[in-house]
Amino acid sequence: MELFKKTLDPVVALVIIAVLDIFMFLTIGAWTVGGGETMMTGLIAQLFLGDELSRIPFWELVFPPDPGYWKIYISLGMLFGALVGAIMSKEFYWRFPRHLSEWVMITVGGLLMGIGIRLAFVCNVSTFFGLTPEMNLGGYLAVSGILAGAWVGSLVYKKVLEG
Amino acid sequence: MSPVGECITAFIFGSVVGLLVQRSRFCNTAALRDAMLFKTYRNTKALLVAMMILTLGFTTFLTFGDGKPLHFDVGLNQVMGLFLFGIGMVLAGACTVSTWVKAGEGNIGAVWALLFTFIGMFLFSLLWSFSYWPPAPGTMSGEPNLAGLQLGYANAATLQEKTGIPAVVFGLVQFAVLLAIYRAIRRKETAAEHAKAPAGQGAGAASAGAVASRND
Numbered sequence: 001m002e003l004f005k006k007t008l009d010p011v012v013a014l015v016i017i018a019v020l021d022i023f024m025f026l027t028i029g030a031w032t033v034g035g036g037e038t039m040m041t042g043l044i045a046q047l048f049l050g051d052e053l054s055r056i057p058f059w060e061l062v063f064p065p066d067p068g069y070w071k072i073y074i075s076l077g078m079l080f081g082a083l084v085g086a087i088m089s090k091e092f093y094w095r096f097p098r099h100l101s102e103w104v105m106i107t108v109g110g111l112l113m114g115i116g117i118r119l120a121f122v123c124n125v126s127t128f129f130g131l132t133p134e135m136n137l138g139g140y141l142a143v144s145g146i147l148a149g150a151w152v153g154s155l156v157y158k159k160v161l162e163g
Numbered sequence: 164m165s166p167v168g169e170c171i172t173a174f175i176f177g178s179v180v181g182l183l184v185q186r187s188r189f190c191n192t193a194a195l196r197d198a199m200l201f202k203t204y205r206n207t208k209a210l211l212v213a214m215m216i217l218t219l220g221f222t223t224f225l226t227f228g229d230g231k232p233l234h235f236d237v238g239l240n241q242v243m244g245l246f247l248f249g250i251g252m253v254l255a256g257a258c259t260v261s262t263w264v265k266a267g268e269g270n271i272g273a274v275w276a277l278l279f280t281f282i283g284m285f286l287f288s289l290l291w292s293f294s295y296w297p298p299a300p301g302t303m304s305g306e307p308n309l310a311g312l313q314l315g316y317a318n319a320a321t322l323q324e325k326t327g328i329p330a331v332v333f334g335l336v337q338f339a340v341l342l343a344i345y346r347a348i349r350r351k352e353t354a355a356e357h358a359k360a361p362a363g364q365g366a367g368a369a370s371a372g373a374v375a376s377r378n379d
Contacts, residue, residue: 061301073177077181083268114286115244115251116243133214135333141239
């Protein structure tokens, strides 16, 4: 199949995703990722801590762990779809970051993403594919934050790459 | 829709997104980073096109009161949170979407990034439990709460309520702004192609370059 031989134009891919996202918006809600990831965090923490977890107010008041939360399944679907795409186009292979500096950057980057998502209540997907197209004030605030952050991040990234 | 139906719909949507993103190499991080660092706009253009379609789609349905928009008060925490997120995604080389997609391709670095996103969220949940800030969405009122640094809640539907102007009109304004940004990027790209094309065969080479860049 042609799809698995050539790289797809990202504009085509995003047009299809946007149309599907509108259907999602009409039935359950626009595409987001951060909420599902938070729920997964809660479920994983519950595995380790059991009922102790409910003594942390966040998991009692804001995100009581619930495996039936639909946003979790968007993320799992993305993992599944990418796996199918990679296997069908023979692009699946294990990749490891080579240098210590990469591991450090990814670790710090991951932590900052997690903290940022929870502080803002939104992730980059809900910013660009949910809030801003709804013309939500939070979308504009989030876009200005992410642009400034990506700029600072790019400066750091460049420094690490060159240094 | 039943909760199970919601989960199945979400899974199918996610699968299509994962497949398309994997095949197109789209990445939200690259859309911002490459534009700032390398002045290339392959992903930025795709992001803008999606936002234009979504703006028209969402605001059209909001006009008739359809759809399920996100409801929560917004405030300075959005700027601060996404600022941290922006730094993080460039350092990790992946956003919330591409961590899942790259993990599906066998990228252990992306799995590591995901793991630490979870850890970051858990750390923040501990911090939140001391401060209860930002206020949880469920406790928000939609009115400005300046003590909590929350500005209230507004979108195209609330603008429609306040002004009586259909939401889609605001959507068209935003569409025009996004289109202007898109066209500015296209102009920049065309100018760069002209500069690269050798003198004499300018027009032909430039149009060939334009085709090549569309196929990249």
